[in-house]
Amino acid sequence: MQTFFTNFINPHLSFSLCRLCCSILFFFQYCLFSTFSQEVYLNEDLRNSTSKFYQLAVKAWPHFNYVAPHLLNEKKKKPKPSRDTRIRLGVASALFGPSSVTADFGETMARLSRKIFEVIYVDVRDSRPLDSPYLLKRASKGDQVVEIKLAYDEKDWLDEARKSIAALDLDILLYLDLTMSNKIQRLAMSRLATVQATSHGHPVTSGIDKSVMNFFVSWGAAELPLEEAKTHYTEELMMLPADSLHQYYKPLISKSGVSSVTGMPFAQFDRKVLARDFKIPAEDNWYLCMQKPFKRHPLFDDLIAGVLANDSKGLVLLHDLYIESEEHREIIHDRLVRAGVDMNRVHFIPTLPHHVLMAFYKESDVVLDSYLAGGCTTTREAIEVGAAVVTLPANYLGGRWSLAYFMQIGVLDTVSIMYWGFFSCFLHLLDNSDNFMK
Amino acid sequence: MFSSVLYLGIQVAKDTADYVRIAVKFGTDKTEQARVRNLIKANAKKLFHRSEAVSAWTHLLQEMAYNGTELGKRTDHSAKLSDIKETNLDWNGISKGASGATIKPSVLTGDAKLDWEDAFATAGYPKNSKVDKNDVLTCKFVTVPLADGEVKLAEIEKLWATTIGRKALIDQEEFGLFWHAFDALFDEEGDDDVHEERNSNLVSDEL
Numbered sequence: 001m002q003t004f005f006t007n008f009i010n011p012h013l014s015f016s017l018c019r020l021c022c023s024i025l026f027f028f029q030y031c032l033f034s035t036f037s038q039e040v041y042l043n044e045d046l047r048n049s050t051s052k053f054y055q056l057a058v059k060a061w062p063h064f065n066y067v068a069p070h071l072l073n074e075k076k077k078k079p080k081p082s083r084d085t086r087i088r089l090g091v092a093s094a095l096f097g098p099s100s101v102t103a104d105f106g107e108t109m110a111r112l113s114r115k116i117f118e119v120i121y122v123d124v125r126d127s128r129p130l131d132s133p134y135l136l137k138r139a140s141k142g143d144q145v146v147e148i149k150l151a152y153d154e155k156d157w158l159d160e161a162r163k164s165i166a167a168l169d170l171d172i173l174l175y176l177d178l179t180m181s182n183k184i185q186r187l188a189m190s191r192l193a194t195v196q197a198t199s200h201g202h203p204v205t206s207g208i209d210k211s212v213m214n215f216f217v218s219w220g221a222a223e224l225p226l227e228e229a230k231t232h233y234t235e236e237l238m239m240l241p242a243d244s245l246h247q248y249y250k251p252l253i254s255k256s257g258v259s260s261v262t263g264m265p266f267a268q269f270d271r272k273v274l275a276r277d278f279k280i281p282a283e284d285n286w287y288l289c290m291q292k293p294f295k296r297h298p299l300f301d302d303l304i305a306g307v308l309a310n311d312s313k314g315l316v317l318l319h320d321l322y323i324e325s326e327e328h329r330e331i332i333h334d335r336l337v338r339a340g341v342d343m344n345r346v347h348f349i350p351t352l353p354h355h356v357l358m359a360f361y362k363e364s365d366v367v368l369d370s371y372l373a374g375g376c377t378t379t380r381e382a383i384e385v386g387a388a389v390v391t392l393p394a395n396y397l398g399g400r401w402s403l404a405y406f407m408q409i410g411v412l413d414t415v416s417i418m419y420w421g422f423f424s425c426f427l428h429l430l431d432n433s434d435n436f437m438k
Numbered sequence: 439m440f441s442s443v444l445y446l447g448i449q450v451a452k453d454t455a456d457y458v459r460i461a462v463k464f465g466t467d468k469t470e471q472a473r474v475r476n477l478i479k480a481n482a483k484k485l486f487h488r489s490e491a492v493s494a495w496t497h498l499l500q501e502m503a504y505n506g507t508e509l510g511k512r513t514d515h516s517a518k519l520s521d522i523k524e525t526n527l528d529w530n531g532i533s534k535g536a537s538g539a540t541i542k543p544s545v546l547t548g549d550a551k552l553d554w555e556d557a558f559a560t561a562g563y564p565k566n567s568k569v570d571k572n573d574v575l576t577c578k579f580v581t582v583p584l585a586d587g588e589v590k591l592a593e594i595e596k597l598w599a600t601t602i603g604r605k606a607l608i609d610q611e612e613f614g615l616f617w618h619a620f621d622a623l624f625d626e627e628g629d630d631d632v633h634e635e636r637n638s639n640l641v642s643d644e645l
Binding site: 081087089115116171195197214241249251286299302303306307311365371380386391 | 453454455456457458459460461462464465466468471474475476477478479481482483484485486487488489490491492494495496498499500502503504505506507549552
């Protein structure tokens with residue numbers, strides 16, 4: 001853990017620790033970190049780590065083990081839905097606010113046929129202060145939204161949450177993400193619906209036993225071949241087809257070059273303007289990585305150092321801290337120096353409005369995909385403006401989105417796959433989709 | 439076994455060196471950079487409006503609901519697009535191929551299929567033959583919105599005339615044409631803003 005703090009910056013964990021210090025009353029909540037923090041082990045056996053984490057949690061707090069009464073009583077047990085009835089689908093998340101989770105799943109869930117599914121959104125309120133625009137909209141379209149409100153006493157909260165969800169008598173409870181909120185993580189240790197599944201809102205296994213969390217829904221194109229990929233999950237792995245997109249996305253840039261997020265055009269932000277406004281030498285080669293700092297694994301530092309060592313005119317532009325912290329700034333600086341990075345050639349860019357971010361993608365010479373945790377939304381955005389995103393696929397799902405997107409668009413020039421990669425791509429396609437080869 | 443060995447190679451220096459090599463190549467060779475950027479931009483559209491994703495999710499969730507945890511006992515459950523052809527429909531039920539090109543539906547699927555069966559149930563005909571216009575127009579998918587005032591009879595007649603013409607007996611494919619056109623009358627507007635709520639200034643993680 002000490003290594004973790006000194007070598008890897010993770011504001012989420014630090015924030016959890018701050019809360020731990022502040023709260024003794026709710027100790028059982030704050031001792032249970034989100035497994036999000038375990039991403040430092042992306043180059044280790046993450047399934048083993050998250051599984052142990054789960055086992056420890058249910059041993060320390062046995063009340064996390066729970067099965068809703070209606071699932072225990074054979075007489076009360078809900079029969080499997082038939083094709084004549086609608087499937088009651090609960091869609092649960094703690095990130096229904098504007099987030100990458102709604103950006104990823106929002107359109108797809110909204111477009112599921114309401115003749116086949118009765119979609120009930122389960123809004124687990126955690127740190128989001130405002131109502132979710134997405135859920136307000138879904139409610140206005142006739143979908144049911146069940147809000148799991150915050151409670152002062154954590155045990156009361158868990159009991160109430162379980163009761164509310166069990167009362168929905170769901171055929172499927174689908175968690176869009178499980179690891180970015182420790183509230184939903186605890187909730188997911190309960191068995192509340194006939195079938196329970198989680199998905200790639202956060203692309204790592206929950207670690208929860210598959211008798212409780214039955215399935216992980218992933219995308220064949222972004223996974224290793226099935227037999228390999230299965231070993232990454234404690235859940236049963238279900239894969240969406242490798243030969244087509246896994247979500248319904250809409251472009252974020254209009255044909256006239258306007259960001260649909262901010263409603264602003266970005267053509268006026270050419271290289272000269274960006275260089276002037278952000279004090280970056282315009283004539284150098286820009287290597288941009290706008291992944292949030294917590295995604296920059298120490299292994300990625302070596303790649304930055306390598307780029308700068310091999311391009312004397314290279315400048316690396318990195319996302320700055322979004323929560324100011326002298327301590328974190330020092331850690332990042334020291335880490336990069338240790339990796340041999342010339343810090344005079346590193347510029348930190350603050351969080352940008354969407355249209356300016358698009359301008360940076362467009363004007364940079366190369367967009368560096370982070371490694372081992374790569375980009376998903378960010379890669380799609382960069383591809384949209386025709387940026388040359390360079391990626392090195394990792395083993396886990398979270399480090400393979402860019403490869404999958406490039407396979408979908410049929411451009412593999414920027415994917416670092418080398419000798420092993422050609423074989424792996426071949427085996428992958430063979431395993432996960434016969435049709436892709438056609 | 440073979441693939442395991444290959445994948446273990448991911449941490450070796452040669453891979454990271456390759457990443458650096460490719461990045462520097464595109465950073466310094468502007469001609470090569472322009473070529474790959476044009477290639478990426480020209481193909482970027484393949485990532486968007488891919489309705490088969492909705493079909494794939496529909497299929498997968500149906501499998502889960504109908505088969506429950508038994509599904510996990512199957513040896514291979516990596517879905518393939520060929521498995522889900524039957525549910526490969528977009529929001530309006532128009533079938534799409536992997537390339538995103540619209541394909542005329544020759545076999546009804548999903549809701550359209552259920553309504554086609556409903557038309558037969560109404561008429562009492564044997565399956566896979568033709569149905570009468572009256573049988574179609576007395577199906578629930580027509581009568582319910584009609585009764586609710588969401589659509590007028592004149593609109594339905596006009597739609598029939600434009601999609602079917604003067605024919606009174608229609609086959610499955612013609613039914614599909616009418617069904618999709620009818621369904622499109624009730625297309626939801628404004629789903630475009632799902633993404634608009636995304637605000638890059640938020641702390642939320644980008645995956």
